[in-house]
Amino acid sequence: MRETDIDFDINYPRPQFRRRRWTDLCGDWGFAHDDARRGLAERWFAREEPFTRIIRVPYPPESRLSGIHDPAFHPVVWYRRAVTLSEDDRQGRLLLHFGAVDYKASVWVNGCLVYTHEGGNTPFSADITPYLALGDEQVITLRAEDDPHDLQQPRGKQYWEERPGYIWYHRTTGIWQPVWLEPLPPVAIAEMRWTPDLDRFGVGLTLRFDGPVPEGSRLRVRMAGGQPRQVLLEDICLVTNGEFRREFLFDISDAAVRRRRSLIWSAENPNLIDAEIELLDAKGHVIDRVESYFGLRRIEVADGFFIINGIPTFLRLVLAQNYWPQSHLAAPSPEALKREVELARELGFNGIRIHQKVEDPRFLYWCDRLGMLVWGEAANAYVYSERAATLLVREWLEVLKRDYSHPSIVTWVPLNESWGVPDLDRSEQQRSFVRALHSLTRALDPTRPVIGNDGWQHAVGDILGVHDYAPEPEALRERYATREAIARTFREVRPHHHPLLGEGNALGRQPIVVSEYGGLSFRPGDNDEWFGYGQFATPDELLARYEALTGALLESTALAGYCYTQLTDTEQESNGLLTAERTPKFDVEKVRAINSRPSRAVASEILDALIKQEVELRRRRREQER
Numbered sequence: 001m002r003e004t005d006i007d008f009d010i011n012y013p014r015p016q017f018r019r020r021r022w023t024d025l026c027g028d029w030g031f032a033h034d035d036a037r038r039g040l041a042e043r044w045f046a047r048e049e050p051f052t053r054i055i056r057v058p059y060p061p062e063s064r065l066s067g068i069h070d071p072a073f074h075p076v077v078w079y080r081r082a083v084t085l086s087e088d089d090r091q092g093r094l095l096l097h098f099g100a101v102d103y104k105a106s107v108w109v110n111g112c113l114v115y116t117h118e119g120g121n122t123p124f125s126a127d128i129t130p131y132l133a134l135g136d137e138q139v140i141t142l143r144a145e146d147d148p149h150d151l152q153q154p155r156g157k158q159y160w161e162e163r164p165g166y167i168w169y170h171r172t173t174g175i176w177q178p179v180w181l182e183p184l185p186p187v188a189i190a191e192m193r194w195t196p197d198l199d200r201f202g203v204g205l206t207l208r209f210d211g212p213v214p215e216g217s218r219l220r221v222r223m224a225g226g227q228p229r230q231v232l233l234e235d236i237c238l239v240t241n242g243e244f245r246r247e248f249l250f251d252i253s254d255a256a257v258r259r260r261r262s263l264i265w266s267a268e269n270p271n272l273i274d275a276e277i278e279l280l281d282a283k284g285h286v287i288d289r290v291e292s293y294f295g296l297r298r299i300e301v302a303d304g305f306f307i308i309n310g311i312p313t314f315l316r317l318v319l320a321q322n323y324w325p326q327s328h329l330a331a332p333s334p335e336a337l338k339r340e341v342e343l344a345r346e347l348g349f350n351g352i353r354i355h356q357k358v359e360d361p362r363f364l365y366w367c368d369r370l371g372m373l374v375w376g377e378a379a380n381a382y383v384y385s386e387r388a389a390t391l392l393v394r395e396w397l398e399v400l401k402r403d404y405s406h407p408s409i410v411t412w413v414p415l416n417e418s419w420g421v422p423d424l425d426r427s428e429q430q431r432s433f434v435r436a437l438h439s440l441t442r443a444l445d446p447t448r449p450v451i452g453n454d455g456w457q458h459a460v461g462d463i464l465g466v467h468d469y470a471p472e473p474e475a476l477r478e479r480y481a482t483r484e485a486i487a488r489t490f491r492e493v494r495p496h497h498h499p500l501l502g503e504g505n506a507l508g509r510q511p512i513v514v515s516e517y518g519g520l521s522f523r524p525g526d527n528d529e530w531f532g533y534g535q536f537a538t539p540d541e542l543l544a545r546y547e548a549l550t551g552a553l554l555e556s557t558a559l560a561g562y563c564y565t566q567l568t569d570t571e572q573e574s575n576g577l578l579t580a581e582r583t584p585k586f587d588v589e590k591v592r593a594i595n596s597r598p599s600r601a602v603a604s605e606i607l608d609a610l611i612k613q614e615v616e617l618r619r620r621r622r623e624q625e626r
Contacts, residue, residue: 002004002426008312009527013099013178015365017192018291023083023181027141030080030549031055031068034143037076043143044078046111050082057179058099058330060172065327067596073162077174079142083181085132093129093184093406096140099177100530101358102329103153110138117570120146120154121379122398123177127184144174152388154395154420156379161385164571166531169321174330177360185287187211189279194294194405195447198264198309202249203294204470212241216282219244224376225273227262232273239279253607260406265407266308267350272407278444295368295407301449301462304483305513305602306560308373310409314554314599315513316559318344318577321570322359329357339582341366344567346588347577353515353563356380356416358399367408370422375411375515375563377454380419388420391431396437400444411463412441412448417455419498424457424502431502434459442535454515456498463560465515468495469533471545473552476517485513485560511560518549519565522585532575533565543586544578548592553601 001581012018030051032044044050059066061077085094088257096409102120106113110133115126132138147153148171149160159168188210195204205221211280223233234252250263265271272293288623301399305312310372323341331337337360344352351373358379366373378396381388396414403409414437415421420429438452439459449462458464466489470476490500490507491614501507520542521532546564553562577591578584 002237004219010338010539011099012015012362013180014361016292016368019182019289019503020268021183023089025081025083025179025181025545028054028059028262029057031061032078033061033070033074033410034076034078035074039076039078039143043111045106045108045113045143047538047585051078055079058175059100059327059332060102060174060176060179060330062173063326063328063330065330065332071162071170073148074173076145076288077142078397079144079175079476083140084136085138086136089181090132090314091183092186092431093127093188095125095184097123097125097178097180097182099123099179100144100176101142101144102146102172103480104397105361106143108141113140117146119395119398120172121156121470122395122402131388133309142175146171146173151286151382152385152391153382154392157323159384162334164432167573168570169270170328176328176330184210187213187279188288189290190278192277192290192292193403194292196265196296196298196407198245198296200247200249201260201296203296204245204247206329207242207244209239209241209279212252213239213279214287217287218280218282218284219277220278220280221246221248222276223248223273225263225271227271228402229274231586232263234238234250236280241268259431263296264309265297265368267313267371267373268368269379271295288605292342292405293368294405295593297407298447299410301511301560302509304509304511304558304560306410306449306463306513312602313350314602315351315563316564316595317345317353317373317375317510317513317515317561318349318350319355319516319563319566320344320352321355321566321568321573322357322363323408323570325571331360331363337363337619338370339358340567341370343578343582344372345370345590347566347584348592349566351375351410351561351563352567353377353413355566356417358403361402362405364403364408368406372408373408374408375451377413377416378408380416382419382422384421384423384427384430384433390398392420393437393440396441397444400441405443410448412445412450413454413465414438414441414450415453417467418453418457418498423455424453424459430504432565434502435565449511451515456494456496456500457502459502460505462505462510464500464510465513465563468514469494469565470549471534471550475553477555478512478550480553480556480559481513482556486558512558513561513563514553514559515561515563516565517553517562518546519575520545520549531573538568539586543590550594557600559599559601572575 018364021614061068062071107115109128109131111133117124158171190210191208193206217239300307316624353375441450454465455467519533568578571582
C-alpha cells in the first residue's frame with residue numbers, strides 16, 4: 001500500500017471520500033471471452049489457463065486502449081489478477097472496490113465467491129478479509145455478463161446492433177472504472193453525506209458505520225475554507241451505533257460575513273470547504289480517518305427561474321456524452337476528465353448535461369473544483385416492463401446515494417426522451433412510473449429539482465426540458481420568446497413529433513429549458529458515416545448558425561436556460577463543437593463570446609435578488625445579536 005497526499009492525487013477513485021492508504025489495481029489483468037458460457041461450469045474462477053490474453057483495466061474490451069479491441073458481440077467476459085500483499089496490508093480488514101462493471105458482475109477471491117452486483121454504472125465493494133490465502137499472493141477473478149440484445153437493461157447510448165448507427169455507439173462491457181484495494185480498521189466509516197444549509201449558514205453531516213463502534217467512541221470533525229484558507233470549525237461529538245447525524249453552523253459575525261463570499265459555492269466562485277472526519281476510541285486514538293469536502297450552496301426553482309444561492313441563474317449547458325474514441329465510456333486518463341471540464345468552461349458554458357451515463361466521480365470532482373453545473377442523468381433502458389422498471393430504479397437509487405454530496409450536481413434527470421417508457425401517451429402504467437420515479441428522487445433528495453422525463457411528454461417535473469432541433473432561429477424565437485409563446489408551443493407544437501405535455505397535464509410556473517438544440521455539423525463530403533441536425537460547408541457558416549440559434553434563446557424573456565448538442569463529436573455523430581480528439585472546430589473565444597451574452601430572462605431579476613439577499617443577511621445578523 002502507498003500513503004499519499006491524496007489532495008493532489010488525481011488517480012484516487014473517490015475524491016469526496018478519501019483515505020490515505022490504497023492500492024491501485026488498474027493495469028494488466030488476464031482476460032478471456034466466454035461466448036459459450038462455459039466458465040462457471042469449468043470453474044474458471046479457480047483456474048489460470050483460460051486467461052490467455054491481457055487486458056488493460058479499466059478500459060472495456062471493445063476499445064483500443066484495452067489492448068483487446070474486439071467490438072463484436074461477447075456477452076460474457078472474465079478477468080483475473082494476482083495481487084501480492086505486504087504484512088501491513090493484512091492488518092485489520094481489506095476492501096476490494098470496483099468503480100463500475102457493465103453489467104452483471106461476480107467476484108471471486110482465491111476461488112471463493114465474495115460478491116455479486118447488477119448495474120453497469122454504479123460502484124460496489126467487498127470485504128475480502130475472510131478469503132485471503134496464507135501466502136503473499138491473492139487471486140482476484142471477475143466474471144461480467146452484458147447481454148447486448150437485452151433492451152430492458154439500462155444501457156444508455158450503447159447500441160444493440162454490432163456496428164454503431166444513428167445516435168447509438170459501441171458497447172462498453174465489463175470493467176470501465178477504477179479497481180482498488182483499501183485497508184480498513186475493524187470498524188470504519190462506510191458512508192458520508194453532506195447537506196448544505198445556506199439559510200442557516202451551515203451543513204448537515206450524516207455518517208454510517210460498517211459495524212458497532214466501541215463504547216465511548218467520539219467523532220472529531222474539522223472544516224477549513226475561505227480565501228485565505230483557515231479553520232472554520234473543529235468539534236468533537238459522542239458517537240453511538242447506527243447513523244451519526246449532526247448539523248454544524250458557521251460563524252456569521254462581522255468578520256465572517258466579510259469573507260462570506262469566499263465560502264459559498266457557485267459556478268463563478270467554486271469555493272469548497274474541506275473536511276476531515278476522525279473516529280476516535282475512548283482514549284482518543286484514531287480508529288478511522290476520512291477526508292472529504294462539500295460546497296455551501298442552495299438550489300431552487302421558482303416562478304420560472306432556476307435560482308442558485310438566491311440569484312436567478314441562466315443555465316448555459318452543453319450536452320456531454322463523455323465518450324472517447326480510444327476508450328469509449330471510460331476516460332483515457334484522469335487528466336482527460338479534468339480537461340473535459342476545462343474545455344466546456346473555455347467555450348463559455350456554465351454547466352454540463354451528462355448524457356445517458358453515470359460519470360466517474362473524478363469528473364464530478366473537477367466540476368466541483370473548477371465550477372461547472374451538472375445535470376446528473378441515468379443510463380436508460382429502451383423498452384418498458386416490470387423488470388426494466390425494477391432494474392432502473394435499483395441502479396438509480398445507487399446513483400443518488402453515490403453522488404448526493406457533489407455541489408456541482410444541481411438537477412437530476414432519471415429519464416430522457418421517453419426511453420424505457422415509449423408509450424406515455426397511451427399507458428397510465430408508464431405515466432405512473434415516471435411520476436413515481438420523480439417522487440422517489442425528490443423523497444431521497446429534496447435539495448435538487450428533478451426532471452421526470454427530459455425532452456417531451458412531461459408527466460411531471462420541477463423543470464420542463466424541451467428538445468427542439470429547429471434549424472432556423474426564427475422558429476426558436478416564435479416558440480420561446482415569451483411565456484405566452486411558450487404556453488402556445490406546449491399546446492400546439494410538437495418539436496420532435498411528440499407532445500410536450502403528457503396526457504392530462506397543464507403548463508405551470510416551472511422553469512423551461514431548451515435542453516437540446518443545435519446539433520450542427522459539417523457536410524460529410526465523401527464520408528457517409530455522419531449524423532447532425534443541420535449541415536454546413538464551412539466553419540464560418542456553422543458558427544454563424546450557432547450564434548443565431550443561441551442568440552434567439554438568449555433573447556427570450558421566459559427561458560431559464562439552454563443545452564447545446566453537443567460538446568464533442570462522438571462516433572458517427574459529428575455535431576460537436578470539438579472533434580472526437582477534443583480539438584476545437586472554431587475559434588474558442590468566439591464561441592465563448594456567444595455563450596457569455598446576457599439573457600433577457602434573468603438580467604432584470606439579478607439585481608433584485610442581490611438586494612433581497614443582502615437584506616436577509618442583515619436580518620439574520622440582527623437576530624443573532626439579540
